[in-house]
Amino acid sequence: MDRVSSPRSSDLDQLLPWAVVAVAGAGLTVFTVVWSGGTLGSGLSGHGWQAPPFTLSTMARMASDGPAASWPWAPAAAVYGGVLGVLALIVLPVALLVGFLVREGAGRKGLAGRRELAPLCPKGVAARARELRPGLRGREHLRPDETGNLLGDLAPHGPELRSSYEDVELDLMAPRAGKSTGIAVPRVLRAQGAVLLTSNKSDVYAVTRAERAKAGTVWTFDPQGIAHAPRTMWWDLLSECRSTEGARRLAGHFVASVNDDTAKKDFWISAAQNTLTALFLAAARNRAPLHELLGWLADPGDRTPVDLLRDARLIAMAEQLQGTVQGAVETRDGIYETARQTVACLLDPEILAWVTPDPDLPEFRPDQHVLGQDTLYLLSKDGGGSAAGVIAGLADATMRAGVVAAERMGGRLDPPMTAVLDEAANVCRISDLPDLYSHLGSRGINVVTLLQSYRQGTRVWGEVGMDALWSAATVKLLGAGLDDADFVQKVSTLVGQRDVRTPTISRSKDGTSRSYSYRLDPVLPPDRIRALPKGTALLLATGIKPALIRLRPWYKEPGADVISAAAKAETAAITERAARRLIPGMPQTADGTEATGIPGPPGVHLSKPAADGGQRGAAPA
Structure with missing residues (x-):
């Protein structure tokens, strides 16, 4: 004792x-x-x-x-x-x-603090903006949105963090984790130049349309009635197919819309893409309408496209198509049937009308769009009957037009263009998007790709393609709900480890002694990454230690009450247009939709299409 x-x-x-x-x-x-x-x-x-x-x-x-x-x-x-x-x-x-x-x-404790994140803090990002944007040089005071894209606030107390306009971004978050409210909507509202948005829902469109209409023309490409917007524009699908490269890219977008892994193309998929390339090229060079091209696909024995290619002096392409047509009947029919399946969405006359020249409506021109502050909304359903091939083709054409315009400006767009590819794996499958990421940022085209998980991207671009997209993205945001155990473990490894000091107390008759030992523990264990609360995200930026940030939803920002009121009016207008479409045989209103006598919300009316091609939709009276 x-x-x-x-x-x-x-x-x-x-x-x-x-x-x-x-x-x-x-x-x-x-x-x-x-x-x-x-x-x-x-x-x-x-x-x-x-x-x-x-x-x-x-x-x-x-x-x-x-x-x-x-x-x-x-x-x-x-x-x-x-x-x-x-x-x-x-x-x-x-x-x-x-x-x-x-x-x-x-x-x-292992995560970046204010000092490590200095390049993303207000002073650092403002200095970088002056280097990237010639129009800002010499100006003493810059507005925050002129300097870079808002990412969020460093947890727990700030400061505000922004990426530069040469960064390209990849965001992985589960559904209802804040992708739309904390990323897509703020990027569209704060954009300085032209905007491109893809989505399979009307929520971002409803919130941002009224505000973007104040900046420039709003173009709404809605062939499947996501927002039930009346058709007030058209895009010439074949305008991008006058070169072999353009025709092959468009064919690739249609093939990717039905092929879950573009990195794995079997014989039929590859042959169908080659055949579509030849048919697109023949139609574009001879200004043949799309319905005639669909007729060529329906009749593999039709020699018209071969003759048109010869007339255009595309002898090699004509010989290749002729070889397919004159091949074994079983093989030829299999190739043509695969090609027909990839462009099946064009059999819908409502979708076909959006990509067919219409003299009564303005034409959307990607080369003009990227030079201003206009907004292009690309809306499509996913799954069967999707117009994803058309959406991907128009999105790709717009971004490539931005590259051409940047080259004419000396290498970079100013003001920069913002491309938010929401639901990119479902409605905007650009097969070489990982390769485009490598240089779009350097051209002043800020691309944000939103996915629900890493595995979703793997399903579209394959393991190699998704790894390339991950590596090419200079900014990555990982939000709540990432349940892929292997991926979360890899992220935990990337975040790193830290030394943890453990005390050891020894007692004896001579007194008490204390010693310390050290062990390496993960900065963020996989279970903590999976359990990130909604509204927060792990920031991985090139050359900077990982950091934990708080997203800034649009409805918590100054002026949210005005935007919210406009969003409610737009949502009510969408609901009214949807109701009109459900009742057949009703007389048409001025905007081309069916009149039902359903009253609209107070202070809201449906206006006629704008003469300049802007989709004006519902607006406050």
């Missing part, structure tokens, strides 16, 4: 002197604060700067009778006010210092 109690007695003996020193120091500090504060209060109140003696007897009198007893000539309120003032002067700097140390402690 004595052997057990002896070390404890020894511990108390060692701690007792330190306890006495601590109590004495605390008492002296309190007395000093009261003594100086009371004197300050007496002097400032006009009752003299005379201070009581700085002695133990004064300390005892203050403890027994209170501070006011040492300054009987001054009001008690003045004495206590002076004490509180001196206490605040001491506590406030200490609190600020502790807060600073706590904020900086996040970096020491």
